[in-house]
Amino acid sequence: MNDVSSSTPVDPETTPEALVERFGRDLINDFDLDDPNFNERFDETLNFMVRKCPVVHSKVGRGYYLINTQDDVRAAAQNWQTFSSAKGYMPNRPDGLPYLMPEESDPPMHTRWRRVLNPHLSPKVCAGLDHPVRNDVNALIDTFIDRGECEFITEFGALLPGWAFFKNVLGVPVDDLAMLVNGVEEGTFAADLDERARHFAEVFGYLEKHLKWRTTQPPRGDLIDTILAGVTYDDGTEAPWEHKVSILVDLTFGGIATTTFVMGSAIHHLATHPEQRQLLIDDPSLIENAVEEYARFFPPVVALGRTATKDVEVSGTKIAEGEFVMLAYACASRDPRHMEEPEKIDVRRQGIPHSTFGVGPHRCIGSNLARVELRATLEEWLKRIPDFRLKEGTKPTYITGYLRSMRTLQLEW
Numbered sequence: 001m002n003d004v005s006s007s008t009p010v011d012p013e014t015t016p017e018a019l020v021e022r023f024g025r026d027l028i029n030d031f032d033l034d035d036p037n038f039n040e041r042f043d044e045t046l047n048f049m050v051r052k053c054p055v056v057h058s059k060v061g062r063g064y065y066l067i068n069t070q071d072d073v074r075a076a077a078q079n080w081q082t083f084s085s086a087k088g089y090m091p092n093r094p095d096g097l098p099y100l101m102p103e104e105s106d107p108p109m110h111t112r113w114r115r116v117l118n119p120h121l122s123p124k125v126c127a128g129l130d131h132p133v134r135n136d137v138n139a140l141i142d143t144f145i146d147r148g149e150c151e152f153i154t155e156f157g158a159l160l161p162g163w164a165f166f167k168n169v170l171g172v173p174v175d176d177l178a179m180l181v182n183g184v185e186e187g188t189f190a191a192d193l194d195e196r197a198r199h200f201a202e203v204f205g206y207l208e209k210h211l212k213w214r215t216t217q218p219p220r221g222d223l224i225d226t227i228l229a230g231v232t233y234d235d236g237t238e239a240p241w242e243h244k245v246s247i248l249v250d251l252t253f254g255g256i257a258t259t260t261f262v263m264g265s266a267i268h269h270l271a272t273h274p275e276q277r278q279l280l281i282d283d284p285s286l287i288e289n290a291v292e293e294y295a296r297f298f299p300p301v302v303a304l305g306r307t308a309t310k311d312v313e314v315s316g317t318k319i320a321e322g323e324f325v326m327l328a329y330a331c332a333s334r335d336p337r338h339m340e341e342p343e344k345i346d347v348r349r350q351g352i353p354h355s356t357f358g359v360g361p362h363r364c365i366g367s368n369l370a371r372v373e374l375r376a377t378l379e380e381w382l383k384r385i386p387d388f389r390l391k392e393g394t395k396p397t398y399i400t401g402y403l404r405s406m407r408t409l410q411l412e413w
Contacts, residue, residue, distance in 0.1 A: 054315035061092030077359035083306035126368035165255035258300035265298035296354030299330035
């Protein structure tokens, strides 16, 4: 295996000994997305890697590389011919797990699906969901505002994205949201890979059952009808049933697994920085820009994978054909080559060059809805609960892998 450190200039901060002393492991040659130290020292590790380690390698399982700078991440994300999505985005993927369409496919197959799915989540359509999303924000706040405290994740953050997506886009019963949220979380973060596969299978099974039920119902002209109608691939074949099920699973994962982290992190930041909270209260026009800055700084997607289709070199590191390569969107959004003081939160920052929603043809299809949810949350929360704080004696808890999740956030007012 190529020693990544040998292809970069010698820097006393990046010697194996220095890295082990500081981070508990050699980040450059022995990185691990699931390392508890990475979870605990997330910001420090991202800031260090984007400045000092353009490419790192992991020995975990079958191994993978992480590409960390914004220029390299963008170039790779846009070059699907060299960095293919067709073999999945998860490192050390559990055996037997079906690929998720269209995320885990390349053009022209990917293009066929995105062309028919995109209109359902366009900026205009999502702007029309602002009112129902705000109603949901306020309905959730109503359940705890008089109590003077809440556990933000379970009582708000893990519910709103599911409500917004299930009620307004998919038409899936919100009564089943808790089961699906748990399935997505455990399917992503469970330490045992077999457990991840089991939870994935439960989510697949539930959504396939729902899709079959919809085939017996009158058409509604919605996103699920579009999925059921399918697409014709370039070879003239019709998309099989398995692809339609995986489309629904992929959209569900994206709809409930990511926005919660940005939302919870933004609220935590405002709870612990009253001067920043007051800034947005005094000037709500800053909230739209704040959404972009919070999305940049609190990335729910740490890195998503590609497979090298040929030998390639990235920032001096040679990557062989067939190697798994993670595009570290979280690092790329903190690249000091593209912004001043990226390690600081600045809601007045102009032209925020983040990659939180991805880059290239696989850019997040739900980014417009996520922005509606985040903006409505900040605006309505600050109107109704302008003075809130972290509950004394508590701190948020996190778990990190190729995604990052906030598990608990205790607030009081």
